[in-house]
Amino acid sequence: MKKPVANVMSHPADGEAWKDFEREFPNFARDPRNLRLSLATDGFNPFGNMSTQYSMWPVLLTPLNLPPWECVNLANYFMCLLIPGPKSPGKDFDLFLEPLIEELLKLWKGVSTYNASTGRKFDLHAALLWCIHDFLVLATLSGRTTKGYYACIHCDKDPFCKGIRNKICYIAHRRYLERTHAWRKSLAFDGNHENRAEPSKFTMDEVLHEL
């Protein structure tokens, strides 16, 4: 087990997301052998030359509770799905993920595993902590739109886009400044004062209501 150093983050275990998950599921956190996984996906063209349109999508799983040098070891990225081409799956991504989700559910309940050091069997659990993918795939994998006025995934309420001549731009960074900051009264930004607070995120109940 790694010893945490105060004020330094050198591993996902130091992050809030990991700690919060352990607080939420103390039974899961009790056994350090339980796996925390991250899921990564991206499309690529196996034929090198970009003139041929082809994209296949491997889905990789990586265990996160390993020492840092093992986390980035390429031998530890396990390809669990390979979604065939020639077109990227798009909306059907969900369907291709179903077998993986079935196995993840099984892993969450626990799978009997042999422990070589003690010679006994134990129940191994695993949980998916986060997904890594680019911004376009985020829309297909989370169902959250990443286009238009609600493009930013953290600003569900009152996002600050502005339609200009031929596109949408995001120019109200002053909303993140303090209420009394002099720039909030400046006319140099978009010709107006800025009184709004920063945009807020949906709570979990509101997200579930949206779905």
Added chain:
Amino acid sequence: MKDVRLRKHPHITGNKRKRGDPPKIYSHKVGLWSLPYWKFLKLPHNLVVMHIEKNVCEIILGTLLNVLGKSKDTQNARLDLYDMGIRPELHLQQDGNSAYRAPPGPYVLGKDQKVQFCNFLKGLKFLDGYAANLARYISEDGSRVVVKLKTHSCHILLQRVIPAGLRGLVRKDVYEAITELGTFFMELCSRNRRIDVVKRLKKEISLILCKIEKIFPPAFFDVMVYLCVHLPDEALLRGPVQYGWMYPIERRLGTLKNFVRNKARPEGSIVEAYMASDTLTFCSRYVEDVDTRFNQDDDSGTERPLPNDISVFKHGATLVGANRTQYIDAAVMNKLVWYVLHNAEEVEDYLE
């Protein structure tokens, strides 16, 4: 898996948006929600720092060097300024009858400065393996950026190179704003991050973006520039950025791509080669007396004995690189033989 057919998602049933309905933020409930713990996750989807860096760098570089099609400083952008009634010195001006002229912005390099900046990029030398050869991105005459930038080049450019190269070429506030953005990414990407630094970054980034907002036209701010605001929040949740970005995954994709042998069946050959290599990797972890990837010694900086183990030839240095044959003439050879005979411990027995 029972008989499944690709089709429209079952949750989507005739829910077309009516006029006046609020916009739908979530299109459907994806399969990942069936995981019982999914709704407790604080950070289910990462914003990838790599792509954000790349996009921001491309936008900044495109606007600075006025690359056709990449620059955000277009005529429409100038008209936006006119619509908002800000920065009147940049509005389109009419000279003569019908021709409009766009006065040069402070954020665009002039002709000479562009050449100067490109020459700076051309002359850069890096440590081995630190970055790609940036000179390859510059055109023959040294005035334009021609090739599409790689993500890692953008990473280096934004954090180190553009701030260093812009110094003295643009107005001071433009230089400062871009440099601060570079420093922000540099601190965000450090391997051992201090929590108080990240909290400080969270306050700084909105100020930095405000500074940029004062300089660049509104069209500059697409969603990728805006997403920088949320990066420190995610960094606090996730831990170091190395566990949530795409570089290792892209490298893995590179190995998968090399597995393709039969071009008619790319998926098949990838799966077959992957299974083989995975099985062998797994087995090799349990093999002891054979050289594998896992029991290899770290051979940097350690002395390895030369094949002929005579004491005079041991010099304590590690030899790197290929062999080279060199012929020496008789006089030098005589001296060498004399030296060896007088210094080798192994000869002493015979001398006695």
